[in-house]
Amino acid sequence: MGLPRQILLLGPPGAGKGTQAKRISQHLNLAYCSTGSILRVEEQRRTSLGEEIHTFLKDGNFVPDALILKIVQNWLQAVRAEFVLDGFPRTLAQGSALDQFLAESHRPAATAVYLDVPMDILEERVAHRVGCDPCGNVWPRETAPVACPECGNAVVSRNDDSIDLYRSRLAEYEKKTLPLLPYYEDGDRLRRISGQGSPDDVFARVLDALAS
Numbered sequence: 001m002g003l004p005r006q007i008l009l010l011g012p013p014g015a016g017k018g019t020q021a022k023r024i025s026q027h028l029n030l031a032y033c034s035t036g037s038i039l040r041v042e043e044q045r046r047t048s049l050g051e052e053i054h055t056f057l058k059d060g061n062f063v064p065d066a067l068i069l070k071i072v073q074n075w076l077q078a079v080r081a082e083f084v085l086d087g088f089p090r091t092l093a094q095g096s097a098l099d100q101f102l103a104e105s106h107r108p109a110a111t112a113v114y115l116d117v118p119m120d121i122l123e124e125r126v127a128h129r130v131g132c133d134p135c136g137n138v139w140p141r142e143t144a145p146v147a148c149p150e151c152g153n154a155v156v157s158r159n160d161d162s163i164d165l166y167r168s169r170l171a172e173y174e175k176k177t178l179p180l181l182p183y184y185e186d187g188d189r190l191r192r193i194s195g196q197g198s199p200d201d202v203f204a205r206v207l208d209a210l211a212s
């Protein structure tokens with residue numbers, strides 16, 4: 001049997017979901033969607049939707065399910081391809097809406113990859129990372145390029161990576177996203193791996209886990 005081709009990444013902020021999701025999408029030729037990038041780009045455009053998004057992101061809170069579901073369903077309908085989702089679902093309501101959407105579109109259910117990283121490593125990573133929002137690329141500050149090699153945009157720190165905001169985001173994750181682990185485990189759709197080590201090491205584990 002081949003590897004799953006509808007995949008989502010779960011894990012706390014800083015676990016490396018974006019890095020691994022991008023690698024999976026390139027390796028398996030899957031469409032890539034980062035909900036965090038879509039939200040930040042809209043926020044920076046200062047549209048009325050962007051202003052609404054800002055009221056949640058500025059405090060490290062999740063945006064409401066209805067808002068993100070509309071964004072992701074539009075994306076899935078427009079792309080009509082197999083995919084990797086980075087940062088979605090983040091709540092049980094989002095997880096069951098995704099299952100329902102895929103079932104109604106006669107598409108296979110998605111497989112979840114959970115990246116497990118200890119707390120002290122997470123904070124360290126987030127404090128030292130910079131990235132490119134539209135593309136979702138991130139690098140440790142010390143080795144980052146000045147401009148993103150994919151799109152040429154400046155590589156910058158994310159506003160919500162400050163330590164206080166990071167802790168609010170983590171609290172949201174623990175309260176609202178952790179319940180998704182048993183949800184996917186029950187359906188035997190959870191692949192749990194250690195997110196520690198180099199991106200290459202983690203990616204090798206991801207491919208092994210997807211093949212299992």
Ligand code: AMP
Pocket residue numbers: 013035036037039056057060061062063064068086087088089090091094160169
């Ligand atoms: P990320 O880049 O995935 O860490 O997302 C950055 C921020 O965007 C999160 O801390 C949330 O505030 C918001 N966000 C991203 N994806 C979702 C989602 N699926 N549901 C609710 N809020 C989200």
